[in-house]
Amino acid sequence: MANKEAQREKIPNPIGVSVPRIDAREKVTGAAIYADDIQYGPGLLYARIKRSPHPHALIKSIDCSKAKALPGVKAVVTGDDFPGYIGLYLQDRYIFCRDRVRYVGDPVAGVAAISEEIAEQAVELINVEYEVLEPVLNPEFGAGPDAAIIHPKLGEYVVANFIFPEPGSNISNHFRIRKGDVEGAWKDCAAIVEKRYQIPHVQHVPIEPHIAVAKVDENGKVTLWGSSQSPFAQRNLIASALGKSQSDVEVIAPFVGGGFGSKAGVSMESLAVAIATRVKGRPVKLRLTREEEFYTAFVRQGLIAYFKMGCDKDGRLLAMENRFYWDGGAYTEYSVNITRAAGYSSSGPYDVPNVKADSYCVYTNHPVTGPMRGFGMPEMHSGLEQCIDDLAHEIGIDPVQFRLLNCVRTGDTIVTGMKMHPTGLSECIEKVAKAIQWGEKAPPSAPNKRRGKGIAIMWKAPAMPPNAGSSAWVEMNEDGTATVGVGGQELGQGTFTVMAQMAAGALGIPYEDVRVARPVDTDYSPYEWQTVASRLTWSMGNAVVNAAKDARRQILEMVAQSWDENPDDLDIVNGVVISYKSEEAVPLKNLVIYGLPKPNDQGWIGGPVVGRGKFMPTYVTGLDPQTGQGPRAVVHYTTGAEAVELEVDIETGKVEVIRGVAAFDVGKAINPDMVKAQVEGGFVQGLSTAFFESLILKDGVLQNPSFVDYRIATSADAPKDIQAIIVEVAQDDGPYGARGVGEHPLVPTIPAIGNAIYDAIGVRVGAPPFSAEKVYLAMVDAGIIA
Amino acid sequence: MINVHAGLPEFEYVKPGTMAEASRFLVDHVGEARLFTGGTDTFVRMRDGFWKEKYLVDVKHLQGMRTIRFDPEKGLTLGAAVNMNEVIASAEVNAHYPLLAEAAQTVASYQLRNRATIAGNICNASPAGDTLGACLVYNASLYVHGVDGLRDELLRTFFCGPGKTVLHVGDIVTELNFPIPPQGARGKYIKLGRNVISDLAIVGITVLGFPDADVPSGFRYRIALASVAPTPLVVEAAGGLLEEKAASAETIEAAAQLVMEACSPIDDVRGSARYRKLMVRNLTRRALTQVASDLAASGEAH
Amino acid sequence: MSNHKINVTVNGEVEVVEVPANMTLLRMLREKLALTGTKNGCSAGECGACTVILNGEPVNSCMVLAVECDGASVMTIEGLSKDGQLHALQQAVIDQGAVQCGFCTPGVLMSAYALLQRNAKPTDEEIREALVGNLCRCTGYNRIVEAVKQAADQPETVAA
Structure with a gap:
């Protein structure tokens, strides 16, 4: 019987099956409910926010008297009403600014009124006097001694124990790697490449803008409805900031219309809650306009990166010395950990014996940065992977061969001193190289075109506190179906579907018989740290499998007792409990609620079945603050590779990606088609950042706060030929071997395209986006064209 | 920072019964009233707060505004409220003025082209207007209903600067007229x-x-x-x-x-x-x- | 600001609605008729999430005044399936895995529906052209294009 159990454990149905999404029907019929679709009733108030027009200034005075007097206005609040700090890893923000504004759009005051129009009029009546200060607009300068200090109280902020701010400067985190002897290694190098790369701020651009609706009742209980990746983190941070018990804050999170990190942690939600505390009993809705979304929602950090890397005459990487200046913007409560992640991954997915890295998170007077799909990896890999190409060319080795020679493999001692777990990176490289027909050059399609191919590889670990936890329940229903409770959120990535598959597989019931309870509601749903870091399939998946197994155990024990058999001889197959020994069978229907009668009508056994499961990694260790070395920096790395073939129009600089291929080692694809969908979507989002996207900031002021001039890829821009390849080298502690892949497809796209452009025209274009203009002028400046 | 309104600011919607009535309304409300047909620029500008008119005057229902007419002698007449997709789909346009359709096809999205008009493109005088070049090379003229009567304006002399044209208060462009194009013309x-x-x-x-x-x-x-x-x-x-x-x-x-x-x-x-x-x-x-x-x-x- | 009483047919039902002059068709659908399938993504005619069919043609409902719709006929995502039966396009979106977060999906379906009404067998380019005004940040678009092709290949308009 143990054998059967082991077999079942391997791959139960429907694990590895591309079942349709559990939420598809309601989403294609318009029935799916998002936060703005909930009817909040006639008591609903509307909030608008008074925001700073300056990138950096002191607040001298705020006069709200006219706004308060406007009929229809129910509350006007300012920073002094909410003195507490808020923040995920570093508490560096007030809910509303108190003494100082630090970016254009920083919230200074909030209004609740009976209509959005009146709230807007009230905002215009608030008069704020500022003393304008010199802004800091460049992270490299900002890290130095001559920059104005943006957070004079940095030394007083509450901070997580793995983040290292440098009070008296604008550096909110400095992560170091000191591995081996970098200085000594350079003399052994046959080739050394040194490069500087820059990458601009980009935005997540969820099609659903941020929205939060908050209500505070007479008992002080806070209810928050929002488009949220992080209901529990929001509950925790808002409770802390307002001095409340977590049990008095309820976050209700319906479907999210795209997150990509922008709806993680707490951002504008705290504004709605703060205003709601002044209008007890009435819900207050704050919905960002698309323009506010561009000005004030989280953006991806900008980065100035210096790479120095060298290899021996055979192409073996010997040393890397990397320095990252992250443009963290006005507040870095979340981004400090991006800096850390980039630091502990700073070698890229390579086996390098000697590494020195310094990763600085720097405050600037730019928009607030936060997590975005990839969490520092797309930015870092953009430069790193172009530099690797340059080094390969320098030493005269084909870029694919160079990567196969140096890429991280199972058992390697990686940059933090951790032993690499089993990984399929080299298989990913080989597969994309084959799929793109690496080494074969097709002729361009027209005389004015130049054709090229490029490859880039990546790694990324879930970046999170070492002990981020998940929990789940699986509740059986009268008809033998199961309802899964989770606190992780459906952002479109398909997690509810995958959780239903895992519950079905672990329980032994059909996928169609599983529902996922929603909306996620912190009063009813089990705890989940956040829906970020590509961690749900792995972490929440483990919790769900454990919960399903717990339910299964309860069922089998009950039936075994009733049948007077050993639970080990029983199984649940397709919703029916069967005995391999007695060949008895009974459907789950009814018994999972009402239990089973004892023999001879001597009473009952069992009762309603609710399985419970949790998962928390317990093995991640701290790292030495001076060297970044430690036994286990992270839970695991997902690795992968992408390659593209493209054409450059030398008369315009326009680049057309003809095809893209991507391979990622996902451990085990629970739903292969949805893995491919993630890969395709991530690839196109990466392509969009490669060609179109940049927050254009002039003296700290955003110049393109709308879709008119912040362009993203459209249906016409997506390459028709995108091939996703799944590699499966099992994760030892992943459910059925799975690890996450949500973020990863975006990571290598920019450098793969950059390397292909170089292959086509022999020029490096500089910082993304690789607009037609930049490509064209790079060719002109290089003397390739006139 | 541009403080964009969440919704459209308050205004009155005016739907005149005749062109003369519309023209008179514009004259009587100088600086407070604006014509609109598709609204694709108007609504954006009003949300942005750049345009603050109290009255939006809808004229697209008035006679002739939605007409496409081709006369082998005189050429093409496009009512000012004919939208871009109607231009693109017009057999006459494609037969005789294919550049117009080609240029209109490049404007924004299909949805927006159901509202956007060439006349609106012209009256807003954006230097970036895709269809303006085609109108210019086809020697288009505008038929204008003003308070003092009707007149033609040559497109070549119509633009004065970004957003600025020769139109006066009360002027309503009702038609675009295109002469018969030169025999054997080819465009791009x-x-x-x-x-x-x-x-x-x-x-x-x-x-x-x-x-x-x-x-x-x-x-x-x-x-x-x-x-x-x-x-x-x-x-x-x-x-x-x-x-x-x-x-x-x-x-x-x-x-x-x-x-x-x-x-x-x-x-x-x-x-x-x-x-x-x-x-x-x-x-x-x-x-x-x-x-x-x-x-x-x-x-x-x- | 004056209110206007308008008659508008929405998904086949005649509705009489009081709307202020500055109310867009989008807001009327969501706030007056509780038809929340139509989404607000930008209020500027750029993202396409609010696309509906107005008198047979797709428009950005954020770019149309409700008062302009007096006497008009409007179809929204809620009107696409009939009697619980998914339209072929809806089924195709499910089959092709062309939905993720779902926020752009109603607008995409409206644009695709209008495309198939005017062009029963669109090419790949024609589909991409027709959907260029519907921004999607999740899927990368290709599965949406494949879904439209799948629906176009089916003779009947409503899936079995």
């Missing part, structure tokens, strides 16, 4: 945007060429540019050159060079002046080469 619109399609033009090049036995080369060319000057720009000099000398790689290059020198683009978030000038040269070359080749091919066919 090349738009360079950031995206493959749907973006605003970084530069837009419109070329119309047609046979004319009275000029030495046997062909005449009209060239109009978008997004590279304060108003849509017609470059006569380049056409003149190609009237003198037959289109060859060299003469086309020289003409493209002239066109580049004639334009005065600015730096903005969509592109630098330097790049725009170079693209004017390269894409004028491309458009002229295409049109010259089409003209030659059609000459051989006859």
Whole structure:
């Protein structure tokens, strides 16, 4: 019987099956409910926010008297009403600014009124006097001694124990790697490449803008409805900031219309809650306009990166010395950990014996940065992977061969001193190289075109506190179906579907018989740290499998007792409990609620079945603050590779990606088609950042706060030929071997395209986006064209 | 920071029964009333707070505003409220003024083209308007209903600057009129945007060429540019050159060079002046080469 | 600001609605008729999430005044399936895995529906052109294009 159990454990149905999404029907019929679709009733108030027009200034005075007097206005609040700090890893923000504004759009005051129009009029009546200060607009300068200090109280902020701010400067985190002897290694190098790369701020651009609706009742209980990746983190941070018990804050999170990190942690939600505390009993809705979304929602950090890397005459990487200046913007409560992640991954997915890295998170007077799909990896890999190409060319080795020679493999001692777990990176490289027909050059399609191919590889670990936890329940229903409770959120990535598959597989019931309870509601749903870091399939998946197994155990024990058999001889197959020994069978229907009668009508056994499961990694260790070395920096790395073939129009600089291929080692694809969908979507989002996207900031002021001039890829821009390849080298502690892949497809796209452009025209274009203009002028400046 | 309204600011919606009534209303509410047809610019500008009119005057239901009419003698008449998709779908337009359809097809998205109008494009006088070049090279004129009566305005002299035209208070453009195009004309619109399609033009090049036995080369060319000057720009000099000398790689290059020198683009978030000038040269070359080749091919066919 | 009483047919039902002059068709659908399938993504005619069919043609409902719709006929995502039966396009979106977060999906379906009404067998380019005004940040678009092709290949308009 143990054998059967082991077999079942391997791959139960429907694990590895591309079942349709559990939420598809309601989403294609318009029935799916998002936060703005909930009817909040006639008591609903509307909030608008008074925001700073300056990138950096002191607040001298705020006069709200006219706004308060406007009929229809129910509350006007300012920073002094909410003195507490808020923040995920570093508490560096007030809910509303108190003494100082630090970016254009920083919230200074909030209004609740009976209509959005009146709230807007009230905002215009608030008069704020500022003393304008010199802004800091460049992270490299900002890290130095001559920059104005943006957070004079940095030394007083509450901070997580793995983040290292440098009070008296604008550096909110400095992560170091000191591995081996970098200085000594350079003399052994046959080739050394040194490069500087820059990458601009980009935005997540969820099609659903941020929205939060908050209500505070007479008992002080806070209810928050929002488009949220992080209901529990929001509950925790808002409770802390307002001095409340977590049990008095309820976050209700319906479907999210795209997150990509922008709806993680707490951002504008705290504004709605703060205003709601002044209008007890009435819900207050704050919905960002698309323009506010561009000005004030989280953006991806900008980065100035210096790479120095060298290899021996055979192409073996010997040393890397990397320095990252992250443009963290006005507040870095979340981004400090991006800096850390980039630091502990700073070698890229390579086996390098000697590494020195310094990763600085720097405050600037730019928009607030936060997590975005990839969490520092797309930015870092953009430069790193172009530099690797340059080094390969320098030493005269084909870029694919160079990567196969140096890429991280199972058992390697990686940059933090951790032993690499089993990984399929080299298989990913080989597969994309084959799929793109690496080494074969097709002729361009027209005389004015130049054709090229490029490859880039990546790694990324879930970046999170070492002990981020998940929990789940699986509740059986009268008809033998199961309802899964989770606190992780459906952002479109398909997690509810995958959780239903895992519950079905672990329980032994059909996928169609599983529902996922929603909306996620912190009063009813089990705890989940956040829906970020590509961690749900792995972490929440483990919790769900454990919960399903717990339910299964309860069922089998009950039936075994009733049948007077050993639970080990029983199984649940397709919703029916069967005995391999007695060949008895009974459907789950009814018994999972009402239990089973004892023999001879001597009473009952069992009762309603609710399985419970949790998962928390317990093995991640701290790292030495001076060297970044430690036994286990992270839970695991997902690795992968992408390659593209493209054409450059030398008369315009326009680049057309003809095809893209991507391979990622996902451990085990629970739903292969949805893995491919993630890969395709991530690839196109990466392509969009490669060609179109940049927050254009002039003296700290955003110049393109709308879709008119912040362009993203459209249906016409997506390459028709995108091939996703799944590699499966099992994760030892992943459910059925799975690890996450949500973020990863975006990571290598920019450098793969950059390397292909170089292959086509022999020029490096500089910082993304690789607009037609930049490509064209790079060719002109290089003397390739006139 | 631009404080964009969450919704449209308050205004009154006015739907006059006649053109005269509409015109009178505009005169009676100077600075407070604005005409709209599709609203694709109007609503955006009002949300942005740049336009603050108290009255929006809807005239698209008035007689003739939605008409497309072709007369083999007089040419094409487009009602001012005819939307871009209707222009693109019109058999008459495609038969006789294909450049109009070609240019309209590059505007924004299908949804927006169901509301956007060429007349609106013209009256807003954006230097980036995709259809303006086609209207210029087809020698369009505007039929204007003013308080003092009806008149025609030549498009060539219509634009005064970005957003500025010769229209007076109370003027309502009711029709666009296009004369019969030159026999054997061939045209090309090349738009360079950031995206493959749907973006605003970084530069837009419109070329119309047609046979004319009275000029030495046997062909005449009209060239109009978008997004590279304060108003849509017609470059006569380049056409003149190609009237003198037959289109060859060299003469086309020289003409493209002239066109580049004639334009005065600015730096903005969509592109630098330097790049725009170079693209004017390269894409004028491309458009002229295409049109010259089409003209030659059609000459051989006859 | 005046209110206007308008008659508008929405998904086949005649509705009489009082709307202020500055109310867009989008807001009327969501706030007056509780038809929340139509989404607000930008209020500027750029993202396409609010696309509906107005008198047979797709428009950005954020770019149309409700008062302009007096006497008009409007179809929204809620009107696409009939009697619980998914339209072929809806089924195709499910089959092709062309939905992720779902926020752009109603607008995409409206644009695709209008495309198939005017062009029963669109090419790949024609589909991409027709959907260029519907921004999607999740899927990368290709599965949406494949879904439209799948629906176009089916003779009946409503899936079995």
